[in-house]
Amino acid sequence: MEVLKIATAGSVDDGKSTLIGRLLYDTHSLTDDKIEAIRDSSRKKGYDYLDFSLATDGLVAEREQGITIDVAHIYFSTAERSYIIADTPGHVEYTRNMVTGASTSQVAIILIDARKGVIEQTYRHFFINNLLRIKDVIVAVNKMDLVGYDQTVFEDIKQNFERLNANSTYAEQNVSYIPISALKGDNVVAKSNEMPWYQGETILQHLEGIESIDVNEEGEVRFSVQTVIRPKTDEFHDFRGFAGKIKGGNLKVGDQVTVLPSMTTSKIESIYFYDKRYKEAEAGSSVTITLEDEINIARGDMLVKSNELPRVEKDLTATVCWMDSKQLRPGTRYVVQHNTNRVLSKIAEVGSVIATDFSGKKASDGTLGLNEIGEVKIKLSKPIFSDSYIANKSNGSFVLIDEHSNTTAGVGFIN
Amino acid sequence: METLVKEIDTTEQKDVKVFRANALESEAIYIFREVVAQFEKPVLLFSGGKDSITLVRLAQKAFWPAKIPFPLMHIDTGHNFPETIEFRDGLVTELGVELIVRHVQDSIDQGKVIEETGKYASRNTLQTTTLLDAIEEFKFDACIGGARRDEEKARAKERIFSVRDDFGQWDEKNQRPELFDMLNGKIEIGQNVRVFPISNWTELDVWNYIEQEQIEIPSIYFAHKRNTFLRDGLIWSAEDGVVFRAQDEEVRERTVRFRTVGDMSCTAAVESTANTIEKVVAEIRESKISERGARIDDKRSEAAMEKRKQQGYF
Numbered sequence: 001m002e003v004l005k006i007a008t009a010g011s012v013d014d015g016k017s018t019l020i021g022r023l024l025y026d027t028h029s030l031t032d033d034k035i036e037a038i039r040d041s042s043r044k045k046g047y048d049y050l051d052f053s054l055a056t057d058g059l060v061a062e063r064e065q066g067i068t069i070d071v072a073h074i075y076f077s078t079a080e081r082s083y084i085i086a087d088t089p090g091h092v093e094y095t096r097n098m099v100t101g102a103s104t105s106q107v108a109i110i111l112i113d114a115r116k117g118v119i120e121q122t123y124r125h126f127f128i129n130n131l132l133r134i135k136d137v138i139v140a141v142n143k144m145d146l147v148g149y150d151q152t153v154f155e156d157i158k159q160n161f162e163r164l165n166a167n168s169t170y171a172e173q174n175v176s177y178i179p180i181s182a183l184k185g186d187n188v189v190a191k192s193n194e195m196p197w198y199q200g201e202t203i204l205q206h207l208e209g210i211e212s213i214d215v216n217e218e219g220e221v222r223f224s225v226q227t228v229i230r231p232k233t234d235e236f237h238d239f240r241g242f243a244g245k246i247k248g249g250n251l252k253v254g255d256q257v258t259v260l261p262s263m264t265t266s267k268i269e270s271i272y273f274y275d276k277r278y279k280e281a282e283a284g285s286s287v288t289i290t291l292e293d294e295i296n297i298a299r300g301d302m303l304v305k306s307n308e309l310p311r312v313e314k315d316l317t318a319t320v321c322w323m324d325s326k327q328l329r330p331g332t333r334y335v336v337q338h339n340t341n342r343v344l345s346k347i348a349e350v351g352s353v354i355a356t357d358f359s360g361k362k363a364s365d366g367t368l369g370l371n372e373i374g375e376v377k378i379k380l381s382k383p384i385f386s387d388s389y390i391a392n393k394s395n396g397s398f399v400l401i402d403e404h405s406n407t408t409a410g411v412g413f414i415n
Numbered sequence: 416m417e418t419l420v421k422e423i424d425t426t427e428q429k430d431v432k433v434f435r436a437n438a439l440e441s442e443a444i445y446i447f448r449e450v451v452a453q454f455e456k457p458v459l460l461f462s463g464g465k466d467s468i469t470l471v472r473l474a475q476k477a478f479w480p481a482k483i484p485f486p487l488m489h490i491d492t493g494h495n496f497p498e499t500i501e502f503r504d505g506l507v508t509e510l511g512v513e514l515i516v517r518h519v520q521d522s523i524d525q526g527k528v529i530e531e532t533g534k535y536a537s538r539n540t541l542q543t544t545t546l547l548d549a550i551e552e553f554k555f556d557a558c559i560g561g562a563r564r565d566e567e568k569a570r571a572k573e574r575i576f577s578v579r580d581d582f583g584q585w586d587e588k589n590q591r592p593e594l595f596d597m598l599n600g601k602i603e604i605g606q607n608v609r610v611f612p613i614s615n616w617t618e619l620d621v622w623n624y625i626e627q628e629q630i631e632i633p634s635i636y637f638a639h640k641r642n643t644f645l646r647d648g649l650i651w652s653a654e655d656g657v658v659f660r661a662q663d664e665e666v667r668e669r670t671v672r673f674r675t676v677g678d679m680s681c682t683a684a685v686e687s688t689a690n691t692i693e694k695v696v697a698e699i700r701e702s703k704i705s706e707r708g709a710r711i712d713d714k715r716s717e718a719a720m721e722k723r724k725q726q727g728y729f
Contacts, residue, residue: 003438003615031702070590072571073564075617084615100592214438226448231481239480245445245596250433271434274476278434285436286444286477299452323592337597340452399597406601408591 002212007086007101007134009125010111015142019111019182020074020087021052023204026189029076049183071101080208095356095371096323098128099411103397107136107210109203114147114179118160123357126161130170131319131373131413133393136210137175140203145181149194154179167358178203214284219248219392221283222310222385223303224339229288241272241288242297244340247394251289251305252280258306259295260385265306266293300341302385310385310395316345317415319354319389320368320376324402324409328368328376334409336380338398344381345400351375368410376412389413439620440473443612445596446575447477447559450610451484453600454557457610458515460546461487463499464676465632466561466613469621471506472630473612474559485559486513490546492538493520494657494679502633517549534646534659537680547583550607557600559610565617575614581605618674622699626692638672638690649683674699 010016021038024030030038035050042051074085086101088094102108108129112122129137139161147153158177165175178187179198186192189204201209229241251257255268271278272288281287289303297303304310316336322328328350336345352361353374361375368374389396400410450457459474461467474483489503507514519538522528527548528541550558564571574590576598591599600608613621625632642653644664651658653666657679660666671684672695689695 070572070587072568073615074571075565075615077617077619082617082620096592100594103594104596226445227452229478229481233480236480241480243448243477245441272479273434274479276434278432280432281434282436284438284441285434286441286448287434288479335601337599339597340449394595397595397597399594399599401599401601406599406603408594408599411592411594 002081003084004081004107004207004210004212005084005086005105006107006109006207007088007098007105007129008109008111009088009098009101009128011113011119011121014111014113014116015182016087016111017053018051019109019140019142019180019188019203020085021050022182022185022188023085024074024076025050025052026185027076027078027204052182071097078204078208081212083207095124095128095373096321098125099132099321099323102128102132102134103411105134106213107138107207108134109138109140112139112141112157112161114141114143114153114157117157118164120357122161123164126164127356127358130168130173131321133170133173133390135173135213137173138203138206139175139177141177141179142182144179144186144192144195145184149179149181149186149192151195151197154198164358176200176206178206219387219395220308220310221249221251221305222247222339222387222392222395223251223289224341225297225299225301225303226340227299228297239290240294241290242303243286243288244303245286246281246283248283248392250280250282251287253278256306257291257303258309259297260302260304260310260312261383262295262301264293264295266291266295268292300339302339302341304385310387312383313386313414314380314383315348316378316380316384316386316398316412318376318378318398318412319373319415320400320410320412321373322368322370322410324405324407325370326402326405326409327370328374328400328410330366333403334378335401335403336378336384336398336412337401338384338386339395341384342401343384346379346381348377348379351377375415378412386414388415439613439616440476440624442596442615443470443473444477446598446610446612447474449576449598449600450557450559451478453598454608456553456555457485457557457559458488458553458555459483459485459559460561461489461503461514462561462676463489463495463503463633464561465621465625465636466563468506468630468632469624470559470561470612471510472628475510483510483512486515488515488517488549488553488555488558490542490549491516491518491520492542492678492680493518494538496633496635496673496676496679497655498633498635499676502631506631515549515553517545517552519545521545522548534661536659537678539678539681542678543583550583555607556602557608557610559612561613562611563616563618563621564611564614573611573614575611576600577609577611578602579607579609583607585609619696619699622692622696626696629692633676635673635676636695638670638687638694640668641671641684642666643669643671643684650686651683652679655679 072087076083088097088101110125141154141157180187187202223244225242226244253268258265269290269292271281330347332347336343350364350368353364354361387395396414398412399408402409519541522545528544643650644653644666672687673684689698
């Protein structure tokens with residue numbers, strides 16, 4: 001069964017957890033004991049309805065404060081396929097979590113409270129989905145029950161959002177608008193009886209219609225070697241297999257390939273998955289490849305088709321989202337992890353900070369703080385084999401690892 | 416999950432067909448390979464349950480034709496289903512991998528932990544100490560486990576590479592972001608990483624995979640007759656004398672199977688006649704009770720799992 005990954009973002013109290021709970025409940029993904037636990041907790045809190053947010057808020061601090069702090073992963077399935085929701089909080093201080101959730105998702109659901117309309121946080125959610133080039137965006141106008149299921153409220157919000165969409169840097173993005181009440185279940189899974197003026201799909205209907213394409217399936221073929229398999233047994237004495245995940249396109253036996261950084265060429269001799277050999281393997285497959293010629297290849301090296309070479313870059317210009325409390329400063333050193341390759345780097349310049357409300361760039365004070373997004377120039381000690389993020393998401397992104405704390409301090413999207 | 420491939424000619428080793436990835440399987444294999452590339456001393460934590468058996472199959476696939484390049488380790492609570500131990504030993508022999516066993520009983524004898532008493536006594540929490548000691552003893556820097564995010568809501572927030580400090584503690588508010596499929600396993604000496612290759616699988620995904628791959632699993636997962644008693648609406652094994660049973664809790668023979676295979680003292684059975692994988696999968700698809708619904712260790716409080724994880728539990 002195929003998997004569709006969704007990111008949800010919303011502000012405090014706009015009913016994101018309730019929407020997810022409703023999706024789970026109406027697709028019969030919540031088991032009796034979980035529903036019972038929700039009923040219990042709801043009763044304890046004095047609610048006369050089922051508080052579905054209790055199904056998803058996983059940490060004690062989250063339940064205490066009634067907010068989502070960290071990215072949670074939630075699973076449900078229909079007869080059509082499986083869904084994974086990356087549920088992320090919407091406050092400004094959690095931009096890093098929104099970016100994280102969006103990085104693996106193909107669809108984003110942006111929630112808007114019908115009573116409040118498009119607010120500053122909506123800008124930020126949409127901006128991030130734009131920056132990360134999320135193909136499908138669903139704008140769910142929630143709490144329609146609280147505005148009397150009024151069509152004009154929905155149309156106004158839609159118009160406001162379309163004005164925002166005019167700033168989009170991603171023309172191919174599909175944006176759709178759905179009026180819902182997560183609490184009452186209108187237009188989430190079942191069609192609403194309260195809004196006869198809305199003829200479109202429900203959220204689930206819309207999701208079911210989206211073709212599932214993994215992030216890894218876009219662009220040209222990139223095969224970043226994870227490890228070299230050398231069994232050294234009698235049967236496989238000379239076996240040298242390059243293990244990795246194929247990204248960007250298919251690889252075939254006989255393909256002429258170039259190995260980076262050595263720029264040596266060879267042909268694909270065999271493609272293994274476990275103990276079977278295949279003529280061809282699709283993007284997204286974790287396979288083991290052998291080559292016709294004996295070439296020295298190590299982890300971090302990359303195999304590409306000889307007529308589809310990537311850029312070989314030692315100076316990166318990238319849009320960076322900063323995720324560490326320690327500011328990003330010029331002159332400091334970080335480890336750049338790009339696919340399976342790690343290279344020492346030095347920050348050359350923090351050019352500008354990009355406002356997440358689409359108001360443009362402003363000059364930075366030379367640093368980038370936690371949850372800020374900016375244009376950064378980075379000098380690498382050794383070249384990486386990259387594409388622009390627009391051309392190839394997985395080969396156009398990297399993370400910055402702090403040498404001292406070892407934490408993942410930021411993510412970059414290569415220009 | 417989609418069937419991987421059909422009509423493969425295995426006898427002549429010909430290159431037959433286009434390989435179409437099963438996304439979850441490829442993701443898990445990718446994670447296993449990252450572990451071996453990024454860590455010095457990984458270990459696979461093996462409980463004998465279906466999730467860890469699935470991990471072993473995935474590890475085989477990740478490194479074939481080489482052997483699985485790390486040992487398996489079982490933290491033995493001493494309250495295992497005998498069927499599980501028998502199964503474990505058979506599997507290890509077949510694969511030719513090293514098996515390390517460390518016993519909770521030893522931690523009790525050394526006075527490091529105190530056995531719980533009473534009706535709900537369990538060694539489930541105690542195994543954390545034994546696990547942390549074993550990690551230190553062997554200097555393991557990555558422990559691979561079969562936890563899934565769909566199991567429990569604290570687990571829903573777990574990373575694929577989850578860093579633990581010297582005390583094995585999980586700092587849930589300070590987790591490393593995991594972007595795209597880039598995994599950062601850089602750690603200090605003394606720290607270790609818990610790795611969860613099947614994070615994104617659901618219970619049904621695991622069962623479908625077991626069915627599709629025809630993976631052998633211990634017999635207690637299938638319907639069998641067992642002496643049991645009822646408590647709190649759950650069915651407990653009255654055999655082997657592990658679970659405390661009060662005088663008034665009446666023993667009856669029931670046809671049951673287990674959905675998870677944890678410590679016997681905290682794993683309840685479900686009534687079932689599913690005696691084949693196909694029937695088990697069908698039953699799970701229809702089930703109205705969650706897998707961990709029969710795990711009393713999670714019922715201690717709403718935050719039971721989060722608390723245990725902070726202390727170093729899986």
